[in-house]
Amino acid sequence: MALIEIDRLSFTYPKERKKALDNISLTIEEGAFWVLIGASGSGKSTLARHLKRELTPFGKTDGEVRYDGKPLKALDARTAATEIGFVLQNPENQTVTDKVWHELAFGLESIGLSTPVIRRRVAEMASFFGIQAWFEKDVHTLSGGQLQMLNLASVMVMQPRVLILDEPTSQLDPIAAADFLETVRRINRALSVTVVLTEHRLEEVFPMADRVAALEDGRILQCDSPRNIAKTFAVGGGRHPMFAGFPAAARIYAGAGGTGDCPLTVREGSKWLKDRCTGASAEKPAESSDCREISRQEPPAVRLRDIWFRYDKKGRDILKGISLDIHSGQIACLLGGNGVGKSTALGAIAGLHRPYRGKLELFGKSITKYDSEELYHGVIGMLPQDPQLLFVKDTVREDLAEAADNARLTEVVCKMGLEGLLERHPYDLSGGEQQKAAFAKVLMRSPGIILLDEPTKGLDAHFKNAFAAILKQLAQAGTTILMATHDLEFAAAYADTCLLFFNGTVVSQDAPAPFFAGNNFYTTAANRIARRVFPDAVTCEEVSHRCQARENPCG
CATH class of the missing domain: 3.40.50.300 (P-loop containing nucleotide triphosphate hydrolases)
Incomplete structure (x- = not known):
């Protein structure tokens, strides 16, 4: 009924x-x-x-x-x-x-x-x-x-x-x-x-x-039905932009030129892949490469040494001796469960929280040596978890114009694809559109370090790829990107280094492939599907490519 x-x-x-x-x-x-x-x-x-x-x-x-x-x-x-x-x-x-x-x-x-x-x-x-x-x-x-x-x-x-x-x-x-x-x-x-x-x-x-x-x-x-939808979108390699957000099993199936029923779950995808690559032995996983040992001549863009912080004087410690280096031009992803300290760490780096112990430097200079005008006009830009915190005007155009001149506004609007949203009230936008508008406002002041707290929430898979291209472009120009995220696939595909937060501190840091290949739950669905055949493959594209390469070694 x-x-x-x-x-x-x-x-x-x-x-x-x-x-x-x-x-x-x-x-x-x-x-x-x-x-x-x-x-x-x-x-x-x-x-x-x-x-x-x-x-x-x-x-x-x-x-x-x-x-x-x-x-x-x-x-x-x-x-x-x-x-x-x-x-x-x-x-x-x-x-x-x-x-x-x-x-x-x-x-x-x-x-x-x-x-x-x-x-x-x-x-x-x-x-x-x-x-x-x-x-x-x-x-x-x-x-x-x-x-x-x-x-x-x-x-x-x-x-x-x-x-x-x-x-x-x-x-x-x-x-x-x-x-x-x-x-x-x-x-x-x-x-x-x-x-x-x-x-x-x-x-x-x-x-x-x-x-x-x-x-x-x-x-x-x-x-x-889900399976019919997935198979329809998978035709021709899954070219429709919406297909980029489908389950990993379906995307691997499409990318490898799959036939038969389209798998939807990790279990179905793993079985399909093993049947496809039957008779082949598993590849050897890549060796870990500890990103903290990277040697750079210039000082790190962000350096934390033994940082401790609590919100209340008599409360519990939220950050517990965090130490990390993020270099200019790197995209770094902070990963971990809710409530482990990722957002608090970003707040400390942004100068919103003052640690009671430790040393925090931005571009080789103690954060305490920056005044607010200098810190927030060219050094640090932050996209908070709630993008509505950045909206203070009645239209997107007015909000962006508040942060920079018209020439910069035109450039950022074009880059972020906001042309059709400029006259809308920010609160009338969808969650993903609010994220785009808020990030555009962060970009208006051209910060050297961009802090992002869950920036891909509410974004469709197609715009995530466009967003990643923007981040890559910024990183290549020397901008440092530090983001807290639950989006493991995004981190696996686009990060230079991944850091695992637990109990208020960083417990692991590595390049994406060895970082995710060593985990059971904090890893991608693609890796869980492929780990018995391609142990260090962590993205759907990589799994599909290796599957095709194994079938056509001379192709």
């Missing part, structure tokens, strides 16, 4: 001519698991928000969304609040209370349930989600993964029939993201809750789906 019917839905944002949604029609059956995919700005988030009446964006709407046979706009307030749940991209934007237990109870209190019912439901949800150990904690002390799990639990305690999630794993580390998505799968399978999820990170979620809808320029490009 159809639970959600989208009938010729079109939508246009204020002051825009182009439709964000253009004649969308979909029928979503009760208990189904749907995934919406597409480039940044393709309409995924806009469509998802049209399924939750209270979050519908302001603008001109044509067509209709029906829920359980009734127009969505005609639902009574209680049904709309309880039966349709929504989990936002940024977990911090959805919490409203100070304690975990109160966050779970808040929605139930708001609809007037009795205390015994509230206690029973809260206890049930805390048990299902494994929240007992941090049930009485302050919300602000939770890790990103815990916070997003709390948001999901707070929605599920209302016992919804529909669960809508807008890029819910974009700010989670790979392990936390996998745990979160597995919980969503359990909810769908065990409770028959209908799931509609938008996502750019498709490795885990794509095989879970019953149906995938691919959006392009506000229209449905294709709607089918």
Whole structure:
């Protein structure tokens, strides 16, 4: 039975001519698991928000969304609040209370349930989600993964029939993201809750789906089962830009000229690759090359020696004796779980946090010797995890113009592909578009060191490649790039050096191939697929190339 019917839905944002949604029609059956995919700005988030009446964006709407046979706009307030749940991209934007237990109870209190019912439901949800150990904690002390799990639990305690999630794993580390998505799968399978999820990170979620809808320029490009979608996009080597975000198994299959059923998971991809390369022995992995021993004549662009930092005088240490060197022109990626100190380290390098012990130098000069004007006009530029922190004007054009002259604005806008967004309010942009606009604002002042905190979250795979090209161009010109990221594939493909953070310090640093080839979980799906055949291959392109080279040694 159809639970959600989208009938010729079109939508246009204020002051825009182009439709964000253009004649969308979909029928979503009760208990189904749907995934919406597409480039940044393709309409995924806009469509998802049209399924939750209270979050519908302001603008001109044509067509209709029906829920359980009734127009969505005609639902009574209680049904709309309880039966349709929504989990936002940024977990911090959805919490409203100070304690975990109160966050779970808040929605139930708001609809007037009795205390015994509230206690029973809260206890049930805390048990299902494994929240007992941090049930009485302050919300602000939770890790990103815990916070997003709390948001999901707070929605599920209302016992919804529909669960809508807008890029819910974009700010989670790979392990936390996998745990979160597995919980969503359990909810769908065990409770028959209908799931509609938008996502750019498709490795885990794509095989879970019953149906995938691919959006392009506000229209449905294709709607089918995951395997059929993957095989269609894989034709001809997977040239469509959207295919770059598909699961690694499908991309290796396409790149190696695969035939037969298209694999979707690591297990299927590993079996397909071993069958393809049957009879061949595994290659010897590359030797580790410790990047910290690189010898350079000039001083490092960033040098940390025994850095210690805590937010409160009597609080716990967040940074614990960090030492590292990043040289001019390098792209360095800081990797690790949520809450291990990556963002704090970037804040210290940016001068936002003052360590109580240790030495921090930028271009051979102590950070304490820079005044603010010099530090933030040509030395350091930082893109925070929340790009909205950089927006202070009513349009993207005004925000960028605040940072530099018109000539520089024109250059950066062209480089970042922002021509069509200049007159939009920054808060009306999709998550990926906000990232692009915020990074453009960082570039306006031409900093020598660029610090990026989760810069690829919300970006589609096609723009990630364009973004990487921009970073490479900057690095070749001598700019130093230091980024904290959960995007292992991006780090494997484009970093010069990778650093693993754990418990407030750097525990490992190496070039991408030996760094990822030595890990089980902090590695790429491509490496997990290929490690028994090509142990040090860490990108899909590399695996596909080696597979073809083995089949055609003289080609």
